[in-house]
Amino acid sequence: MAMLDKTTVMAEAIAQIPDGATVMLGGFGVPGTPFSLIKELVRQGQKDLTLIKNDANETGMGVDWLLQNGQVRKLVVSHIGLNANAVRMMNEGEIEVEFVPQGILAERIRVAGAGVMGFVTDIGMGTLMAKGKPEITVNGVTGILETALKADFALVHASQADTFGNLRFTASARNFNPLISMAARKTIAEVKSVTPLGGLAPDDVHTPGPFVDHVVVIPELLEVYGVVER
Amino acid sequence: MAMLDKTTVMAEAIAQIPDGATVMLGGFGVPGTPFSLIKELVRQGQKDLTLIKNDANETGMGVDWLLQNGQVRKLVVSHIGLNANAVRMMNEGEIEVEFVPQGILAERIRVAGAGVMGFVTDIGMGTLMAKGKPEITVNGVTGILETALKADFALVHASQADTFGNLRFTASARNFNPLISMAARKTIAEVKSVTPLGGLAPDDVHTPGPFVDHVVVIPELLEVYGVVER
Amino acid sequence: MVSLNARERMLRRAAADIVAGMTVNLGIGLPTKVLRYVPANLPVCLHSENGIAGVGAPVANSDADPDLIDAGGAYVSTIPGTSFFDSAVSFAIVRGGRLDLTMLGAFEVAGNGDLANWIIPGKFSPGAGGAIELAQKARKVAVITTHTDKNGRPKILSQCRLPLTASGCVHRIFTDMAVCDVTPEGLRLTEIAEGLSVADVLNVTEADLVLPEGPLPTF
Amino acid sequence: MVSLNARERMLRRAAADIVAGMTVNLGIGLPTKVLRYVPANLPVCLHSENGIAGVGAPVANSDADPDLIDAGGAYVSTIPGTSFFDSAVSFAIVRGGRLDLTMLGAFEVAGNGDLANWIIPGKFSPGAGGAIELAQKARKVAVITTHTDKNGRPKILSQCRLPLTASGCVHRIFTDMAVCDVTPEGLRLTEIAEGLSVADVLNVTEADLVLPEGPLPTF
Numbered sequence: 001m002a003m004l005d006k007t008t009v010m011a012e013a014i015a016q017i018p019d020g021a022t023v024m025l026g027g028f029g030v031p032g033t034p035f036s037l038i039k040e041l042v043r044q045g046q047k048d049l050t051l052i053k054n055d056a057n058e059t060g061m062g063v064d065w066l067l068q069n070g071q072v073r074k075l076v077v078s079h080i081g082l083n084a085n086a087v088r089m090m091n092e093g094e095i096e097v098e099f100v101p102q103g104i105l106a107e108r109i110r111v112a113g114a115g116v117m118g119f120v121t122d123i124g125m126g127t128l129m130a131k132g133k134p135e136i137t138v139n140g141v142t143g144i145l146e147t148a149l150k151a152d153f154a155l156v157h158a159s160q161a162d163t164f165g166n167l168r169f170t171a172s173a174r175n176f177n178p179l180i181s182m183a184a185r186k187t188i189a190e191v192k193s194v195t196p197l198g199g200l201a202p203d204d205v206h207t208p209g210p211f212v213d214h215v216v217v218i219p220e221l222l223e224v225y226g227v228v229e230r
Numbered sequence: 231m232a233m234l235d236k237t238t239v240m241a242e243a244i245a246q247i248p249d250g251a252t253v254m255l256g257g258f259g260v261p262g263t264p265f266s267l268i269k270e271l272v273r274q275g276q277k278d279l280t281l282i283k284n285d286a287n288e289t290g291m292g293v294d295w296l297l298q299n300g301q302v303r304k305l306v307v308s309h310i311g312l313n314a315n316a317v318r319m320m321n322e323g324e325i326e327v328e329f330v331p332q333g334i335l336a337e338r339i340r341v342a343g344a345g346v347m348g349f350v351t352d353i354g355m356g357t358l359m360a361k362g363k364p365e366i367t368v369n370g371v372t373g374i375l376e377t378a379l380k381a382d383f384a385l386v387h388a389s390q391a392d393t394f395g396n397l398r399f400t401a402s403a404r405n406f407n408p409l410i411s412m413a414a415r416k417t418i419a420e421v422k423s424v425t426p427l428g429g430l431a432p433d434d435v436h437t438p439g440p441f442v443d444h445v446v447v448i449p450e451l452l453e454v455y456g457v458v459e460r
Numbered sequence: 461m462v463s464l465n466a467r468e469r470m471l472r473r474a475a476a477d478i479v480a481g482m483t484v485n486l487g488i489g490l491p492t493k494v495l496r497y498v499p500a501n502l503p504v505c506l507h508s509e510n511g512i513a514g515v516g517a518p519v520a521n522s523d524a525d526p527d528l529i530d531a532g533g534a535y536v537s538t539i540p541g542t543s544f545f546d547s548a549v550s551f552a553i554v555r556g557g558r559l560d561l562t563m564l565g566a567f568e569v570a571g572n573g574d575l576a577n578w579i580i581p582g583k584f585s586p587g588a589g590g591a592i593e594l595a596q597k598a599r600k601v602a603v604i605t606t607h608t609d610k611n612g613r614p615k616i617l618s619q620c621r622l623p624l625t626a627s628g629c630v631h632r633i634f635t636d637m638a639v640c641d642v643t644p645e646g647l648r649l650t651e652i653a654e655g656l657s658v659a660d661v662l663n664v665t666e667a668d669l670v671l672p673e674g675p676l677p678t679f
Numbered sequence: 680m681v682s683l684n685a686r687e688r689m690l691r692r693a694a695a696d697i698v699a700g701m702t703v704n705l706g707i708g709l710p711t712k713v714l715r716y717v718p719a720n721l722p723v724c725l726h727s728e729n730g731i732a733g734v735g736a737p738v739a740n741s742d743a744d745p746d747l748i749d750a751g752g753a754y755v756s757t758i759p760g761t762s763f764f765d766s767a768v769s770f771a772i773v774r775g776g777r778l779d780l781t782m783l784g785a786f787e788v789a790g791n792g793d794l795a796n797w798i799i800p801g802k803f804s805p806g807a808g809g810a811i812e813l814a815q816k817a818r819k820v821a822v823i824t825t826h827t828d829k830n831g832r833p834k835i836l837s838q839c840r841l842p843l844t845a846s847g848c849v850h851r852i853f854t855d856m857a858v859c860d861v862t863p864e865g866l867r868l869t870e871i872a873e874g875l876s877v878a879d880v881l882n883v884t885e886a887d888l889v890l891p892e893g894p895l896p897t898f
Contacts (some may be wrong), residue, residue, distance in 0.1 A: 001735060003760035004700045004722040028510040028547070031527045054547070081586030082533070102590035103551025107344060110548040114337060114767065117368040119349040120375070123555065123593055126627045128579070136366060138347040138377055145350070147368055154730025159527075164724070164733075164760040170433060171528040171544055172510045178546045182771055198759030203400060204434060205762035208732045210702045210724055210777045225806060227524045227535065229509060231516060233541035234481045234503040258729040261746045286764070311805030331730060342766040344548065345555025345597060351718070353774065353812055356846045358798070360772025389746075394505070394514075394541040401747040401763055402729045408765045412552055428540030433852070435543035438513045439688035440483045440558045442506055456745045457754065 003164040003197050005008040008214040013032045013100070017153050020073075021046065024109065024184055025053040025063065025153040026177035029082070032169065033062045034157040035225055036190045036218040041155075042069050052109070054102065054176055056086035061224055067095065072102055076149065078102035101129055104146055106179055111181025112148035113211075119146055138153045154184035161191040162198070165212030166205040174206065181211045188214045192221065231392040233427050238444040243418045244270045246397075248381050250303075251276065253340065254381040254414055255283040255293065257311070262399065263292045263452035264387040266420045266448040271298050282306040282330065282339070282381055284406055286316040289342055291454055295326065306379065309333035331359055334376055336409055337410065342378035343412025343441075349376055384414035388437070391421040394430070395442030396435040411441045418444045422451065466636040466653055467606075471649070472497040473679040474563060474604055474634040480602050482560040483507050483553065485594055488532040490604045492561035505541075509557060509590040511550045528623030531590065544610065551590070552577030555597045562598035563634075564591065566605045568620045573630040575603065576622035588625065595626035607635035607664055614666040616640065620661070644674035646670045654678040684827075685855040685872055691716040692870070692898040693782060693823055693853040700770065701779040702726055704813055707751040710782035724777060728809040733761030740884055748810065768850075770809070781817035782809065782853075786826045787839045788801045790866035790886030792849040794822065795841035802849045807844065818878035826854035830846045833885040834867070835859065856880050858898065865889045873897040 014037060017023065023041075027033030042065045049072050056077060058064045064085055066072050078197040080086040090097045100108065104123055111119050121141040124130045133144040156177045158167040167189055169177055181187045194217050231251050244267060247253065253271075257263030273293045279302050286293045286307060294315055304326040310316040318328045330338065334353055341349050349451045350373040363374040384409045388397040397419055399407055411417045424447050470492070475497030479531040480482055481507040484491050492601060506515040509531040516537035519525075523538050524535035553559055575595050578588040584642060595601055616633060633640045638661045639651035648670040655678075658671060690709070694716030697703055702724040705711050717723060725734040728750040735756035738744075740854050743754035772778055786793040797807040814820055824834050825851040835852060852859045857880045858870035871880060874897075877890060 079587035079589040099587040114771040117350040121349040141640035171529040208762040309808040329806040331811040338765035342815035358568040403746040432542040438543040
C-alpha cells in the first residue's frame with residue numbers, strides 16, 4: 001500500500017474553479033485565510049462567485065481583493081464588520097449577503113461534510129435569523145431546520161501537510177479550515193511546508209488526507225499574513 | 231488565569247452515577263474501552279443502566295461484566311456480534327437492544343455534543359432502520375429525522391491527559407471517545423498517564439478540557455487491554 | 461451623579477461573578493475589560509469563539525504570533541493547559557452546555573431578559589457573529605453596559621425596540637449604577653453603586669424595577 | 680465445475696478494480712482478502728470504519744499494538760501517511776462522498792442492486808455495524824461472494840428475501856463464476872471464469888441476466 005502524491009502547481013489547482021462556482025474559504029480574521037490561493041483567484045479572474053467564509057477579512061485584504069475586483073455575487077458569512085467596503089457593497093446592492101450565526105455557519109458546513117442533509121436547532125428562534133425557516137418538532141420541542149452548506153471548492157490554509165494531503169493547522173488559524181475541507185467537492189490546501197509521507201504522526205493529523213485533493217506549497221507567506229497594526 | 235485541577239479518585243467519580251443512568255462508553259472492540267471505570271461500576275453495582283456504545287465488547291469483557299452482573303436495562307449499539315452472551319440476553323428478553331447504523335450512532339452522539347436537536351439523513355431509508363422515524367424534506371429531498379443522543383455520564387479511555395482534562399487518544403482507540411466526551415452531562419476519563427498543565431501542546435489536544443469533568447489515573451492497564459488471542 | 465471610577469467598580473463587581481472552575485466567554489469591549497479584575501491565580505478557562513479554551517493575556521504587536529488572535533481580533537497568548545480546536549467544536553462548547561458564563565455588551569436590554577446587541581436596521585448590520593449562540597446557550601448570561609447611552613437615554617427598557625439577539629436570555633445586568641437580576645417577578649434591583657440613591661437609578665431606567673425590602677448592598 | 684483456484688481468481692479480478700488514488704473500504708471476510716492481489720506500490724488509501732485512513736498490513740499477535748485494530752478486529756499496522764480520527768469523521772468520509780469504492784460480502788444480492796448482508800431474522804441479528812452506510816454511500820459498491828451458498832443455492836436473486844442493507848446500491852458483483860454489472864437494462868453478465876460456459880452460470884443464477892452479444896472475457 002502506498003499513498004498518492006497530491007502536490008499541485010497553484011495555477012493549475014485554481015484553474016479548475018469555473019465562473020459561478022461556490023467557494024468556501026478558511027480563516028477567522030487573518031489567521032487561516034488562504035491569501036495566496038485568493039490572490040491567484042484574483043489573477044485568474046473567475047466571476048460570479050459565491051463565497052462562504054466566517055467573515056470578509058478587512059478592507060484591502062483577502063476576500064476584499066475579490067470584492068474590489070468584481071468577482072463576487074454573494075457572501076455567506078457570520079460577520080463583515082471589519083470590512084467597510086463589503087458593508088458598502090451590500091448596502092448598495094452590488095453583492096448579496098446571507099448572514100448566519102457563527103456556530104450555525106460552522107455546523108451547516110460540518111454536517112455537509114458529514115454527508116447529512118440538515119439539522120434541527122433552536123438557535124435564532126424568535127429572531128430575524130429564523131425568518132422563513134421551516135419548523136420541526138423533535139421529542140416535543142420545536143426548532144428550525146438548517147440545511148447543509150456544500151461547496152464546489154474549499155480553499156484552505158494549513159501550516160503543514162504531507163504529500164498525501166494530511167494537514168495540520170496552527171493555533172487560532174484552525175477555525176473553519178478542517179470543516180470546509182470536508183464540505184467541498186474539491187479541496188485545495190495552501191501550506192507553508194510539505195513533508196514527505198511519514199512526516200506527520202498519524203495521531204497528530206488535524207484533517208485526514210482523504211478530504212484533500214490538492215496540496216499547494218506557497219513559496220512564502222504574503223505580507224498580509226503578518227501582524228496587523230491597528 | 232489558571233486551570234482547574236480535575237484529577238479525581240476513581241471510586242468518587244463513579245459513585246456519582248445513580249441507578250437508572252444513561253452511560254456512554256468509549257471503545258470499538260477493545261481499543262478505547264474504559265475497562266477500569268467499567269470494573270469500578272461493576273464493583274459499585276449501579277442498576278438499570280442504559281449503555282450507549284459502539285458494541286458490547288466480547289463475551290467476558292467490559293460491557294459483558296455489566297451484563298452478567300445484571301446491571302443493564304438497555305443497550306444502544308451498532309453491533310453486538312462478538313458477544314454471544316449479549317445476543318442471548320437480547321433474544322431472551324433480558325435486555326432491550328436498540329441497533330443504530332454505526333455512523334448514525336456516531337453522528338447522533340456528535341450532534342448531541344454540539345447542542346443540536348437532531349439531523350436529517352437518507353441513511354437507512356427503505357430499510358428496517360428507518361421504521362417509525364419521521365420523514366423530513368430538505369430542498370425537495372426526503373430523509374428521516376435522527377435525534378440527538380445524550381447521556382448522563384460518559385466514561386472515556388484516553389492515553390494521556392493533563393490535570394485540566396485535555397485528552398489525547400492513541401491510534402484506533404480514539405473512535406467514539408471524543409464524541410461521547412462532548413455528549414454527556416458529566417465526562418469521566420480514565421488515563422494511563424497525567425501530565426502537569428503545559429504537558430500537552432495546545433495544537434495536539436484531541437478533546438479540549440472544557441468537555442471533561444474528572445480525570446482518573448489508572449494504576450495499570452487491566453490485562454483485558456492486552457492483545458486478544460483468537 | 462456617577463463618580464469617576466464607577467466604570468471600574470462595575471467591572472470589578474462583574475469580575476466577582478467569575479468563580480473557580482468556570483469556562484467563560486467575554487464579549488468584545490467592556491466585557492473583555494472585566495478580566496483585569498479577575499485574580500491571576502483563579503482557575504478559570506477563558507473561551508474564544510475562534511477555537512481557544514484557555515485564552516492567555518493580550519500581547520503587544522512586537523511579541524504577537526500572527527496565527528493567534530481572540531474572537532475580537534486582539535493578539536493573545538496561551539497559558540499552560542490551553543487547547544485549540546475548530547469552530548464547530550468551539551460552538552459545541554457553547555451550545556452543548558459547557559460554557560458556564562458569558563458577559564456581553566448591549567444596545568438594549570429589557571426587564572424580561574430580552575437582549576438586542578447585533579443590528580440597528582439601516583445603520584449597523586455587520587452580522588451577528590457568535591452573539592446569538594452565546595446569548596442563547598451560555599448557562600449564565602450577564603450584560604455589562606453603561607446604564608444610559610451617550611445621550612443619557614436609558615438602555616434598560618421595558619421592551620427592546622431593536623431586533624433581538626435572543627429573547628429572555630439575560631440573567632443579570634451590570635451597569636455603572638446598579639446590578640439588576642431578571643427574575644420571575646420582574647427585573648430586581650439587587651445592588652447599587654456607592655453614593656447613589658434608588659431614585660437616581662429609577663430616574664434613568666425605563667424598565668419597571670422590583671425594589672428590595674431592606675437596604676441595598678453597594679459596590 | 681468450478682476449478683480449485685476459482686476463489687483466488689475472483690479475488691485477483693476484484694483487485695484489478697482498485698486503481699491508483701482511490702480511498703477504499705474492504706468488508707470483513709472475502710473482501711479483505713482482495714488486498715493480497717493489490718500491487719504493494721499502488722497508491723491506494725485503505726479506510727477502516729473505526730478511524731483509520733491508510734490501514735497497513737496485518738501484524739502477528741506478537742508484534743501487535745493493542746490500540747491498533749481494523750474494523751474487523753484484526754491487528755494491523757500503519758504506513759507512511761496513515762491518519763487516525765474519530766468515528767464521526769470516519770463516517771463523514773463515507774457519507775460525504777470521499778470513499779471511492781467499497782467491497783462487501785453478501786447474504787443475498789438482487790439483479791436490481793439490492794443488497795442484504797446484515798440480518799437473518801430469528802437466526803442472526805447482531806446489528807448492521809457500518810454496513811448500511813458503506814453500501815448506501817460509497818461511490819462504487821462491489822459485492823464479493825461465492826456464486827452459490829454452501830447448499831448450492833443461488834445468492835444472486837431476482838429479488839432479495841432478507842431485509843435489505845440498502846436498495847439499489849450495488850454496482851458490480853464478483854463471484855467465483857462471473858462478474859456481473861447492475862445496469863439500467865438489468866444485471867449484465869460481463870466476464871466469466873475460465874472454463875465455464877454461460878449455461879453453467881445461468882444454471883445457478885436466479886436473477887435474469889442480460890447476456891453479451893459477442894464472446895465473454897474470462898478471468
